Amino acid sequence: MRKPFIAGNWKMNMDRSSAVELAAGVKAGVSDVLGADVAICPPSVYLSSVAEVVAGSNVALGAQNCYHEDKGAFTGEISPGMLKDVGCTYVILGHSERRHVMGETDELISKKVRKVLGGGLEVILCVGELLEQREAGETEAVVRVQVERGLIGLSEEDMRNVAIAYEPVWAIGTGVNATPAQAQEAHSYIRGLIGSMFGEATAEAVRIQYGGSVKPSNVKDLMSNPDVDGGLIGGASLEAGSFVEIVKSGISAKS
Ligand code: PGA
Numbered sequence: 001m002r003k004p005f006i007a008g009n010w011k012m013n014m015d016r017s018s019a020v021e022l023a024a025g026v027k028a029g030v031s032d033v034l035g036a037d038v039a040i041c042p043p044s045v046y047l048s049s050v051a052e053v054v055a056g057s058n059v060a061l062g063a064q065n066c067y068h069e070d071k072g073a074f075t076g077e078i079s080p081g082m083l084k085d086v087g088c089t090y091v092i093l094g095h096s097e098r099r100h101v102m103g104e105t106d107e108l109i110s111k112k113v114r115k116v117l118g119g120g121l122e123v124i125l126c127v128g129e130l131l132e133q134r135e136a137g138e139t140e141a142v143v144r145v146q147v148e149r150g151l152i153g154l155s156e157e158d159m160r161n162v163a164i165a166y167e168p169v170w171a172i173g174t175g176v177n178a179t180p181a182q183a184q185e186a187h188s189y190i191r192g193l194i195g196s197m198f199g200e201a202t203a204e205a206v207r208i209q210y211g212g213s214v215k216p217s218n219v220k221d222l223m224s225n226p227d228v229d230g231g232l233i234g235g236a237s238l239e240a241g242s243f244v245e246i247v248k249s250g251i252s253a254k255s
Pocket of ligand 1 (some may be wrong): 171173236
């Protein structure tokens with residue numbers, strides 16, 4: 001049985017005081033939660049402040065991106081070691097906004113994946129198709145390339161520290177979530193791919209989050225599917241009450 005995994009992706013939102021307040025609200029709200037792994041991913045400048053708030057709690061810290069080198073002349077970049085140093089457990093990589101707004105390629109993302117795992121952090125690798133790709137019937141082909149290239153060179157052991165987030169781009173921030181059936185279909189396809197790459201045991205163990213307009217009102221239906229193991233939550237993670245409700249409804253969907 002896979003433990004549900006729910007992470008909040010705050011993107012480029014909050015200021016220092018609201019970040020600390022939101023983290024404190026999440027920490028209080030999930031203090032009695034045992035049935036899921038919970039993480040919050042603030043903007044990197046607020047990681048240290050948020051780390052102080054969640055230290056010793058059942059809320060883990062994640063970053064939204066990082067670079068694939070340890071140190072050096074990479075102005076503006078942050079290394080996995082630095083993220084670990086400030087208390088991160090997870091790094092989101094390959095988010096659609098990094099792919100489509102910042103132009104990140106699968107090749108770059110895969111370098112980051114390997115560096116982050118080598119640095120003792122866990123990866124949340126985001127994959128997902130654009131609307132026109134879905135409409136052209138290319139969803140599986142697109143996701144396949146992103147999964148295969150993103151995870152290239154990893155061992156079965158590495159995969160213990162990888163979660164996949166299936167995030168159809170048309171569902172991100174739009175209010176239009178994938179239907180539970182669409183999510184299940186994509187998740188089951190991804191699990192099959194992982195199986196062909198790393199074997200059945202790894203496929204059974206890997207957690208696949210759904211992301212894209214997850215709300216307290218739809219999380220239960222989404223997570224009731226056998227291959228939907230959690231969520232990567234954007235907008236609805238910016239308010240402690242709604243994020244905590246998502247965590248609790250998600251757990252109840254699995255019990
Ligand atoms: P959303 O974002 O929940 O606001 O749709 C999800 C994400 O981009 O991770």
